[in-house]
Amino acid sequence: MPLGTLRLPTTDELRKVAGELGMTMSDDELAQHRACLEGGIAAYNIVDQMTDELPEVKWPRTPGRRPAGADNPYNAWYVKSTIEGAPTGKLRGKKVAVKDNICVAGVPMMNGASTLEGYVPDLDATVVTRILDAGGTIVGKTVCEYFCFSGGSHTSAPAPVHNPHRMGYSAGGSSSGSGAVVAAGEVPMALGGDQGGSIRMPSSFCGIYGMKPTHGLVPYSGIMPIELTLDHTGPMTATVEDNALLLEVLAGPDGLDPRQYSTAPVPAYRDQMGGGIKGMRIALVKEGFGHPQSQEANDVLVREAADRLRGLGAVVEEVSIPLHALGAAIWLPVAAEGATVQMMHGNGFGFNWQGLYVNSLLDAHSAWRGRADELSETLKNTMLLGHYMVTRHRGHYYAKAQNLVRRLRKAYDDVLAQYDLLAMPTLPMAATKLPAPGASTTEIIQKAFEVLPNTAPFDCTHHPSMSIPCGLADGLPVGLMLTGKMYDEGRIYRAAAAFESGVDWKSLTAS
Numbered sequence: 001m002p003l004g005t006l007r008l009p010t011t012d013e014l015r016k017v018a019g020e021l022g023m024t025m026s027d028d029e030l031a032q033h034r035a036c037l038e039g040g041i042a043a044y045n046i047v048d049q050m051t052d053e054l055p056e057v058k059w060p061r062t063p064g065r066r067p068a069g070a071d072n073p074y075n076a077w078y079v080k081s082t083i084e085g086a087p088t089g090k091l092r093g094k095k096v097a098v099k100d101n102i103c104v105a106g107v108p109m110m111n112g113a114s115t116l117e118g119y120v121p122d123l124d125a126t127v128v129t130r131i132l133d134a135g136g137t138i139v140g141k142t143v144c145e146y147f148c149f150s151g152g153s154h155t156s157a158p159a160p161v162h163n164p165h166r167m168g169y170s171a172g173g174s175s176s177g178s179g180a181v182v183a184a185g186e187v188p189m190a191l192g193g194d195q196g197g198s199i200r201m202p203s204s205f206c207g208i209y210g211m212k213p214t215h216g217l218v219p220y221s222g223i224m225p226i227e228l229t230l231d232h233t234g235p236m237t238a239t240v241e242d243n244a245l246l247l248e249v250l251a252g253p254d255g256l257d258p259r260q261y262s263t264a265p266v267p268a269y270r271d272q273m274g275g276g277i278k279g280m281r282i283a284l285v286k287e288g289f290g291h292p293q294s295q296e297a298n299d300v301l302v303r304e305a306a307d308r309l310r311g312l313g314a315v316v317e318e319v320s321i322p323l324h325a326l327g328a329a330i331w332l333p334v335a336a337e338g339a340t341v342q343m344m345h346g347n348g349f350g351f352n353w354q355g356l357y358v359n360s361l362l363d364a365h366s367a368w369r370g371r372a373d374e375l376s377e378t379l380k381n382t383m384l385l386g387h388y389m390v391t392r393h394r395g396h397y398y399a400k401a402q403n404l405v406r407r408l409r410k411a412y413d414d415v416l417a418q419y420d421l422l423a424m425p426t427l428p429m430a431a432t433k434l435p436a437p438g439a440s441t442t443e444i445i446q447k448a449f450e451v452l453p454n455t456a457p458f459d460c461t462h463h464p465s466m467s468i469p470c471g472l473a474d475g476l477p478v479g480l481m482l483t484g485k486m487y488d489e490g491r492i493y494r495a496a497a498a499f500e501s502g503v504d505w506k507s508l509t510a511s
């Protein structure tokens with residue numbers, strides 16, 4: 001038998017485990033079961049003694065430093081650290097910021113959460129390796145919301161992130177720091193993550209380009225998950241061209257991620273960008289406008305953006321998709337129960353799939369169990385709902401919502417059979433004030449969730465969806481969201497590039 005640190009549980013320990021499983025056992029039964037576990041524990045010790053099977057860290061780096069004061073005016077950086085990639089490649093000369101839910105080996109990561117503080121990853125996410133292999137320079141980790149669970153920028157443990165367009169206002173979330181550092185002109189490109197809108201929401205509030213790619217197009221390996229069927233990562237950039245360029249580098253299977261079910265070659269998105277949009281058919285989705293929380297100026301600017309697309313030669317028609325109005329409701333059971341079971345009770349990685357499990361992260365993340373009072377109000381509220389529904393209703397509503405996703409997907413696909421793209425506002429509003437210190441639990445939760453009715457449905461249905469800045473409402477950016485057919489990012493870029501080059505979006509104003 002190999003040496004190992006795992007020992008056979010004591011009879012008392014086993015009796016407790018049996019009790020937790022609702023099994024009553026006599027002493028004799030228990031003793032026999034205990035003896036029969038000797039082989040099993042030996043197998044566990046074999047596994048325990050083997051070195052883990054992890055991707056190699058290819059490029060040298062140092063841990064970096066926490067910037068302060070004038071070096072971090074928006075609280076957007078968690079760590080600044082310079083990691084040089086290959087001497088040549090598509091990203092040579094490009095500085096890239098990485099959201100702090102993405103593992104960069106040797107550089108501290110806390111994913112916005114006090115309970116994870118002190119963690120240092122031992123591997124690079126696939127997207128990090130791809131950026132470095134392509135010659136990019138990673139310049140740091142950006143602050144994100146507490147375990148990425150908010151659409152605002154007020155729940156991160158380090159500090160709330162400010163909007164570079166106006167101090168004291170939300171940068172959007174959960175990829176808030178990525179939005180802010182790109183908008184401030186500190187980097188041309190950044191990585192974000194999106195389970196309910198967390199790439200597109202900060203892109204909209206900050207006035208930058210943010211693409212949530214088709215689910216699985218970009219490998220999520222080495223990134224802290226929330227829920228397998230909602231997890232996305234993708235590019236947030238100052239220009240459409242850089243967005244397409246970064247996606248070219250990021251996309252494609254890595255053999256480590258069960259979210260990736262297409263092995264199709266990755267197109268050269270930049271080659272699909274040109275050519276304009278004459279004759280392109282765009283459906284303006286009626287239900288994306290006029291939410292109870294919608295601001296008039298926000299919706300006006302997006303309708304004017306649709307007129308501009310028409311002016312550029314597209315056929316833009318208003319279309320009703322009644323199910324879109326229910327999309328966020330269908331998203332909620334998947335997000336609440338899925339996040340509670342996978343991200344929290346499942347130690348981030350859950351079970352029942354093959355691929356890369358980041359054990360160091362799994363171990364460090366377990367600290368939340370003894371410290372649940374430190375979790376953000378938004379995550380607490382989500383877990384109260386998720387745990388209640390899983391334990392009192394058998395996960396029935398998670399299951400039903402996953403079935404209803406197919407109906408929702410078909411509703412969009414039916415329109416996408418007649419049109420090239422869907423268009424609507426990314427968010428119901430421009431950036432709002434950050435909650436004041438000591439704000440009520442109610443306000444904190446409301447600000448985190450009021451933003452997502454248009455973005456979250458496409459995290460469920462997996463369509464590619466991008467926020468494009470289309471004007472300033474009272475001086476704050478507003479985003480137009482374009483959504484395409486599965487793996488049709490190229491067409492979104494073509495429309496975005498036409499819109500971008502047609503006019504300086506900052507000259508389009510409303511109040």
Ligand SMILES: NC(=O)c1ccccc1
Binds near residue numbers: 449
């Ligand atoms: N990570 C997300 O996209 C998210 C956004 C808003 C609320 C919860 C999660």
